[in-house]
Amino acid sequence: METSAVAIPPKLVKEFGRIVGPQHVDIGPAELLVFESDGLTLHSTRPGCVVYPASTEECSAIVKACVRTGVPLVPRGAGTGLSGGAISDGGVILQLSRMNQILALHPEDHYAVVQPGVVNNYLSLQAKPYGLEFAPDPSSQIACTIGGNVAENAGGPHTLKYGVTSNHILGQTVVLPNGDTAALGSFFPVRTGPNFSTFLAGTEGTLAITTEIVVRLVPVAQTVKTMLAIYESAEGATDSASAILAAGVLPTAMELIDNLCIQAVEAHIKAGYPKDAAAVLLIELDGEEELVAPEIAVVEKACKNHGAVSFRTAKNEEERQRLWRGRKHAVGSLGKITPAFYTNDGVVPRSRLTEILKLTYETAEKHNLRVANVCHAGDGNIHPLILYDPDSAEEQQRAITCSEEILIACVEMGGSITGEHGVGVEKRNMISRMFTADDIAHMVRLRDGLNPAGILNPGKIFPNGGGCGEVRSATTIPSEA
Amino acid sequence: MDKVIRFHPPDMILSVETGPAIHTVKDMVEAEQLWLPLDTPQDRHLSIADFLAEDISLSWLSHHYGTARDWVMKLTAADDQGRIVTSGAALVKNVAGYMLAPLYVGAKHALGPIVDVSFRLLPLPTDLRFVQWSGADLSIIQKILEITPDETSSLAFRNPWEGLRLEHHEGKWRMDAITRVSQEKIVAWAKNVGEGGPPTITKVAAPPREYEIGTIQPILRIQVMPSRMRHFLAILPESVPALVCYPAVGVIHLGAIDSTIEQHALKTYLADVATSGGRIQALHEDGVPHVPADNAVTSDPMMMERVKGILDPKGVFGPLPEYPW
Numbered sequence: 001m002e003t004s005a006v007a008i009p010p011k012l013v014k015e016f017g018r019i020v021g022p023q024h025v026d027i028g029p030a031e032l033l034v035f036e037s038d039g040l041t042l043h044s045t046r047p048g049c050v051v052y053p054a055s056t057e058e059c060s061a062i063v064k065a066c067v068r069t070g071v072p073l074v075p076r077g078a079g080t081g082l083s084g085g086a087i088s089d090g091g092v093i094l095q096l097s098r099m100n101q102i103l104a105l106h107p108e109d110h111y112a113v114v115q116p117g118v119v120n121n122y123l124s125l126q127a128k129p130y131g132l133e134f135a136p137d138p139s140s141q142i143a144c145t146i147g148g149n150v151a152e153n154a155g156g157p158h159t160l161k162y163g164v165t166s167n168h169i170l171g172q173t174v175v176l177p178n179g180d181t182a183a184l185g186s187f188f189p190v191r192t193g194p195n196f197s198t199f200l201a202g203t204e205g206t207l208a209i210t211t212e213i214v215v216r217l218v219p220v221a222q223t224v225k226t227m228l229a230i231y232e233s234a235e236g237a238t239d240s241a242s243a244i245l246a247a248g249v250l251p252t253a254m255e256l257i258d259n260l261c262i263q264a265v266e267a268h269i270k271a272g273y274p275k276d277a278a279a280v281l282l283i284e285l286d287g288e289e290e291l292v293a294p295e296i297a298v299v300e301k302a303c304k305n306h307g308a309v310s311f312r313t314a315k316n317e318e319e320r321q322r323l324w325r326g327r328k329h330a331v332g333s334l335g336k337i338t339p340a341f342y343t344n345d346g347v348v349p350r351s352r353l354t355e356i357l358k359l360t361y362e363t364a365e366k367h368n369l370r371v372a373n374v375c376h377a378g379d380g381n382i383h384p385l386i387l388y389d390p391d392s393a394e395e396q397q398r399a400i401t402c403s404e405e406i407l408i409a410c411v412e413m414g415g416s417i418t419g420e421h422g423v424g425v426e427k428r429n430m431i432s433r434m435f436t437a438d439d440i441a442h443m444v445r446l447r448d449g450l451n452p453a454g455i456l457n458p459g460k461i462f463p464n465g466g467g468c469g470e471v472r473s474a475t476t477i478p479s480e481a
Numbered sequence: 482m483d484k485v486i487r488f489h490p491p492d493m494i495l496s497v498e499t500g501p502a503i504h505t506v507k508d509m510v511e512a513e514q515l516w517l518p519l520d521t522p523q524d525r526h527l528s529i530a531d532f533l534a535e536d537i538s539l540s541w542l543s544h545h546y547g548t549a550r551d552w553v554m555k556l557t558a559a560d561d562q563g564r565i566v567t568s569g570a571a572l573v574k575n576v577a578g579y580m581l582a583p584l585y586v587g588a589k590h591a592l593g594p595i596v597d598v599s600f601r602l603l604p605l606p607t608d609l610r611f612v613q614w615s616g617a618d619l620s621i622i623q624k625i626l627e628i629t630p631d632e633t634s635s636l637a638f639r640n641p642w643e644g645l646r647l648e649h650h651e652g653k654w655r656m657d658a659i660t661r662v663s664q665e666k667i668v669a670w671a672k673n674v675g676e677g678g679p680p681t682i683t684k685v686a687a688p689p690r691e692y693e694i695g696t697i698q699p700i701l702r703i704q705v706m707p708s709r710m711r712h713f714l715a716i717l718p719e720s721v722p723a724l725v726c727y728p729a730v731g732v733i734h735l736g737a738i739d740s741t742i743e744q745h746a747l748k749t750y751l752a753d754v755a756t757s758g759g760r761i762q763a764l765h766e767d768g769v770p771h772v773p774a775d776n777a778v779t780s781d782p783m784m785m786e787r788v789k790g791i792l793d794p795k796g797v798f799g800p801l802p803e804y805p806w
Contacts, residue, residue: 197781378573
């Protein structure tokens with residue numbers, strides 16, 4: 001763990017107690033321990049204090065107190081993020097888990113108003129009796145919160161058809177970096193014109209704290225069919241994904257799971273994936289019943305033309321759920337075969353998927369490491385999971401280097417360092433691989449203008465200046481040679 | 482500035498400068514069996530730059546496919562010091578850095594001119610049917626919309642229509658829709674209504690463009706919650722000569738309002754819309770009656786002014802559009 005950079009004045013802790021009640025303020029080392037990292041355990045820093053507000057007004061008062069004392073503050077949901085976006089180096093963690101209410105659900109107009117601590121899957125469960133659901137479904141959806149989804153602009157398997165979180169946010173109430181509140185967007189299903197609320201999605205809590213969200217709910221499809229195609233080579237699976245889209249079919253999801261992941265899944269939950277397959281492709285179609293049936297035939301043909309040795313459609317809901325459990329728990333299942341792994345979130349143009357997948361295996365082999373792959377094949381979003389021994393600092397460093405090399409390759413192919421996990425602290429020093437100095441300066445200019453005291457989530461997304469604090473303004477970033 | 486920067490169909494991304502007409506690039510991607518699911522109701526010659534700067538992307542596709550900002554994955558603009566700056570990536574998915582497109586799209590170049598963009602694309606829908614249904618009575622068309630799968634929902638809400646619009650012109654109502662649903666099913670729905678005659682169903686290779694089927698130049702936009710759409714269509718003054726509406730998103734576009742009688746009748750109606758929390762936006766200056774103030778409490782204009790002050794403090798570029806936008 002790094003050394004704490006900020007000291008919390010005792011007076012500030014007392015003020016927090018007055019705002020939220022002393023029982024909702026933690027400063028003890030044991031309580032702070034769980035906030036040292038999020039889902040990315042390779043980065044850890046201890047916060048100085050954790051505060052649990054229950055309302056927009058309390059959030060506002062907390063931010064104003066932080067502004068007065070110059071203490072930085074990091075909003076945090078379930079802590080399932082995978083880029084170190086929700087950690088604080090000695091500052092305040094604004095833990096939003098008490099703000100977990102669905103404030104309104106309007107099935108007739110297909111929207112809900114939720115607090116940021118509402119768990120993603122809980123919202124869909126509550127909307128389901130009305131024939132609706134919240135479309136973004138990150139793999140962590142049974143734990144991750146809507147506020148975190150907004151901060152990271154989260155995706156998930158079904159974003160291929162339904163888009164990411166920013167496509168499903170109609171409005172927000174936010175607390176600004178000076179403690180003022182702002183109501184953004186509206187309840188209307190679509191709006192034209194500039195949209196500050198949509199812009200905030202994916203800014204990782206660096207510009208505002210989301211305290212209420214108006215989310216779009218989408219109708220649950222009349223028919224949902226899930227298929228499993230089995231391959232003797234991972235290339236067959238990636239080629240099939242391209243062929244399905246080229247045939248004019250837009251599945252809701254196309255998920256590739258490779259052999260090592262299959263081994264872990266079958267050891268853990270027995271999803272019914274064949275252990276000897278090089279890869280499986282999980283494909284889902286939804287829509288009107290009469291439209292889905294012919295699409296299944298197109299998908300089957302595309303898969304078989306590209307090397308699928310077996311293809312089946314889930315016969316019932318139980319089998320469908322079992323197939324999905326395999327994918328949703330694929331990452332967690334790795335605990336069966338390794339004590340630790342490092343998750344990568346690169347993206348490539350879809351046509352380079354086969355190439356980047358091959359490169360992940362070659363890069364891991366070069367570093368004498370094992371890699372398991374799951375990926376959103378329709379999006380070109382890969383998740384190589386690099387296995388390592390956490391007791392070996394040298395092996396851990398090799399895993400980090402391996403992951404960075406894969407991300408660099410993604411960028412060289414015209415891709416991105418992150419498709420859905422965010423930049424956080426993990427990849428802030430890699431962002432200049434994607435953007436020019438002017439590009440970054442423009443974004444930093446906006447950040448510094450909107451968050452002038454640097455109170456909100458400092459040290460995330462953009463590179464640190466090194467030593468004296470992070471990059472502050474446009475002109476301080478040297479141009480690339 | 483009319484170059485295609487990159488278009489490799491398997492990537493399902495088009496990167497293009499902003500000079501070409503939006504429909505030119507739609508033609509180009511459709512030739513490769515891909516689709517940019519955005520439309521502009523009137524102007525076939527509209528450039529990408531104007532399309533994005535004005536955000537003229539609310540169309541008969543919007544209930545299903547959103548508006549322009551949902552499809553811009555990368556945006557490059559000039560800043561106030563003449564530097565070319567980019568955000569986003571030419572990919573179907575990316576969350577690296579701030580994505581500035583939601584600020585620039587619809588800002589009328591107030592933050593700087595947009596010089597190129599990358600659009601996400603979809604497979605071109607195949608086996609499509611273009612459905613047209615005409616009648617003098619709005620209630621018949623409403624029945625058509627309501628017998629689609631979820632009869633308990635508001636108008637056309639869970640609907641199989643990928644494009645949907647209602648037009649009222651010269652005393653007649655017409656529904657235009659595109660769908661992948663089979664002809665047999667559409668005919669069966671129509672039979673259930675039992676009035677109004679059969680719809681015209683045409684098989685089409687690609688979704689028609691709205692400017693090909695629309696006849697009305699809107700001057701005023703009303704937006705209400707979709708569940709209130711039935712009410713606001715029912716109480717429309719009879720003197721309103723022309724309108725087009727997108728029922729699933731609660732939008733009514735009124736056409737030319739020429740006479741004093743029409744203006745007078747409309748004033749009461751607009752007041753009713755405003756009282757119920759609806760939004761009213763003048764799309765043109767000429768012939769538009771007094772528009773009541775937007776009742777919604779929103780910080781959007783304040784935040785955009787703040788962004789303008791940060792990115793263009795000397796006012797090098799033009800002003801932000803007047804709210805409501």
